[in-house]
Amino acid sequence: MAKFSNRFWFQLHGWFSLPIWIVFCFICITGTVSVISHELTWLTNPNSRATNPQHLAEKPMSELVDIVQQAHPTAKITTVMGFESYLVNAVVFSDHDKPVAIAYVNQYTGEIQEINLGITFTSFMRSLHGWLLFPWQNSYSVGYYIVCAMAIVMLGALVSGLMIYKKFWRAFTQPKLRVKQGKKTLFADLHRLAGVWSIWFLMLMSVTGLWYLAQAVMWQNHVEIDPHSPLVEISQVPTLSKNAPAPVPPFTLANAIDIAQQTFPDFKSTYIMLPEHQRDTYKIYGEGNEIFYDQYSYGVAVNPWTGEIESKRSPANMTGLQTLSHIANPLHYGTIGGLWTKAIWFIFGILLSGMSITGFLIWGSRTTKAAKSKTNKPTKYGNTQPIITQQESN
Template sequence: MRKISNRFWYAFHGWCSLPIWVLFCFICLSGTIAVLSHELTWLTNPNARASNPHDLPAKSNAEVVDIFKKAHPSADVSTVLTYEDYLVNVVLFSDHDQPFAQAYVNQYSGDIQEINSGITFIGFMRSLHGWLLFPWQQGYSIGYYLVSSMGFVMLGSLISGLMIYKQFWKAFTAPKLRFNQGKKTLLNDLHRLAGVWSIWFILLMSLTGLWYLVQGILMHNDIEVEDHAPLTAVSSLPAQQQAFKVDLAQALKAANQQFHDFKPTYVMMPEHNRDNFHLYGSGKDIFFDQYSYQVSVNPWSGDVVHTMSPSQMNTVQSVMHIVDPLHYGTIGGIWTKIIWFFFGALLTGMSITGFLMWRHKLVQIRAEKTVAKPAAELKESF
């Protein structure tokens, strides 16, 4: 009975990944690179670096927008993005000759270091890993469902792997890696050792991946998890067309009064007369993402019309804002990113060693059948 059970778990472990091992390996690899996409951008693109040789204080988002508007007065700014301190602020805008572009503005020196009208490396890697660059239509992407459903694959592989590997906990105290007993033994040891040491990581990626699947289903069915800020009443609008009475600097001040530890990371300008300033940022809660603090400010009156913070969130909202830092390893800055990158590389390697083990076994089975067939024919001839 135990032998049958082991055979089942071996087959189940194989079917969890082998039919789609190339896709699974690619998703693991792209996710591993995406974890360090900010750092790789800093490394490969000098214009993305926020150099600060004179140790100047960082300018606010409002000052960054003012600097950009002076250089491009006809541009329509829609969004300001703030990344790590060593990366520039990014101003998203449209102009008469550019329907969509991004300006890299050094928040310390005020220099506009680059105008980019294409997709960035950060955006490319997040999109490639998140939905395989499949198009979005009617609120969903097939690629998004393919990627998030890998949570089932990882969870199934983890459970079946632990059922196969009896007393797996010994790999923590007495790791076994045999280099002198052949390729098959070495691959098996590498696969098991990496799997045992990555249990926590595989479980974390499985659960966060399944949450992304749930989140995609909610989005596909137009189920709102968070409330929207109310639009300005038509009766409150001025009789004649005029500029907003409240600027971005005042909106940011209102947000800081609302949340003293508020650090803006994503600022959206009003899209029309009834819209608001939408300010997203982070605070003192390290386990929540960079959008967990939200403040919407009326551009006519300066009133704060909507807020959101971790203390105001329900369970579903809290999970939604915790998942990203856990999935991409941003909870502790560069050091946790490096840890996530390492275990992501291990997971990618496990998909490769698993395939090589399966291929080696398949070749062996075919060889045994080839030898057994002439022997059977010879026996029949007698």
């Protein structure tokens, strides 16, 4: 019975990953690269580096918007994004000759270091990993569902793998890696060791992946997790006279950022959306001092005509779904502790990618051996197959 049980778990372990092995391995590799995509951008593109040799104070995002607006007077600026302190801020705008452009602005010196007219490396890798570049339509993407479904595969492979590897906890204190007994033995030892030491990482990726799957279902069914900011009351917008220029709101972006900083202590803005029309608001999002929440967990929507806060959010007033939504990414991509946790997530991402490869090699070796054994099995009329000598089998 025990032998049958082990065989069952081994077959189940294989079926959880082998039918979609290439997709699973691809997602693991692209996810591993995505973890350090900002750092790779810093290494490969000098214009993305926020150099600060004179140790200047960081300029507010409103000043960066003014710098880009002066350089491109006819541009319509829509978004400002802040990243790690060693990366420049990104100001997104459109112009008559630039449908979509991203200005790389050094937040210390105020210099526009580059105008990017295409997709960034980080955006490309996150899109490739997140939904395999499948198109989005009607609030869903087939690729997003495929990627999220890998969480089920990963969790099933983890549970079945632990059922196969009896007393797996010994690998923590007595790791076994036999390097002189052939490739098959070496791959098997590497696969088991990486699996045991990555239990916490596999669980974390599975849980966050299952949340992304649930989130996808809610998106497709138009279930709001973070509700949209309300529109400004039409009575608060000045009446537009014929042939008169559009009225300018009395409260500027700088005022809106000040209001956000007064609302939340230790607030640092990381993502700003400027009003798109007369009834829209300034949307100021940022981070506080909670390490498990993402960089958009704090936010206010400020009325540009009255300076009032139309809506706000913070970890203190989030619903359960909102909390899950804002802690999933830091846990999935390892941004909770900066470079140190990113390095840890990157290392275990490599281990996970390696496990998918060694698992396939082990399965291939066993399948080939089983096929040879079946071919050389004697028939009822005698052994009509050629005999393989010991020297040939070696």
